């Protein structure tokens with residue numbers, strides 16, 4: 089989801105996209121298999137690059153619990169190796185991380201700032217925290233961007249807005265965790281902010297997300313309302329009732345003061361503004 093928006097935002101024809109699967113014109117790169125810098129060199133040395141964006145990752149939070157070793161290779165070891173390669177070539181490197189590096193506990197709730205103490209609860213969160221550490225250790229000038237609940241236009245129609253649209257327009261009840269509090273992020277703003285940080289040669293950890301902290305139920309209700317869906321089909325439940333494999337941070341969310349201090353004119357849109365930008369596009373493109 090983030091990667092396709094990144095490709096849309098970068099100058100057409102000037103981007104070298106990679107995938108673990110074969111795609112026309114794309115380079116094959118499986119982060120799980122990237123163990124040595126020489127592998128990255130064999131793949132990338134012949135290309136004239138000016139930045140590396142590590143957007144790929146094992147993002148299935150529950151799936152990571154079942155395959156912790158694979159999650160570590162994809163989310164931590166591979167990005168660390170790639171960052172080391174970028175450092176050797178003096179290229180900016182961006183690693184996308186997550187609010188799930190925090191525990192969202194009542195005793196230490198969000199919104200978190202960049203220096204807040206990480207304490208991941210899940211294999212996914214642990215692998216991403218290790219990824220951050222490996223990336224910064226092998227490329228001290230790298231950018232680590234933590235984001236959360238990314239929504240917006242997505243050709244793969246994978247994100248939460250699309251799940252809501254499909255379920256609610258089919259008349260299905262959707263159970264939504266009302267105790268997961270976060271700061272939803274419009275994907276186009278995430279990309280815009282990312283490119284701005286790279287242009288400003290920013291380094292280190294930045295939180296990049298929307299400006300409002302809200303529960304998943306409220307977010308789902310706002311989406312339903314904006315897309316003209318039947319919000320009465322949304323049923324608020326506790327996270328515990330969903331019996332998900334991986335524990336989730338509940339009282340979470342990220343704060344973006346550091347980002348806004350560097351870029352005071354940056355517009356990270358509210359959910360209403362983000363949906364205003366993309367609702368018509370999403371409704372027109374969605375296969376229900």
Ligand SMILES: NC(=O)c1ccc[n+]([C@@H]2O[C@H](COP(=O)([O-])OP(=O)(O)OC[C@H]3O[C@@H](n4cnc5c(N)ncnc54)[C@H](OP(=O)(O)O)[C@@H]3O)[C@@H](O)[C@H]2O)c1
Pocket residue numbers: 089090091107108109117118119120121142143144145146147148162184185186187216234235236237238239246
């Ligand atoms: N979406 C969010 O709300 C959110 C929140 C916080 C952080 N993030 C972070 O943002 C980044 C992008 O997330 P996203 O929402 O765009 O996730 P996504 O839609 O699931 O995209 C992840 C991409 O990574 C690829 N991938 C998976 N395993 C790989 C491997 N072994 N080697 C190379 N590529 C692999 C996937 O390829 P396939 O298509 O082959 O599966 C997919 O294209 C991730 O690093 C994620 O941790 C996202």
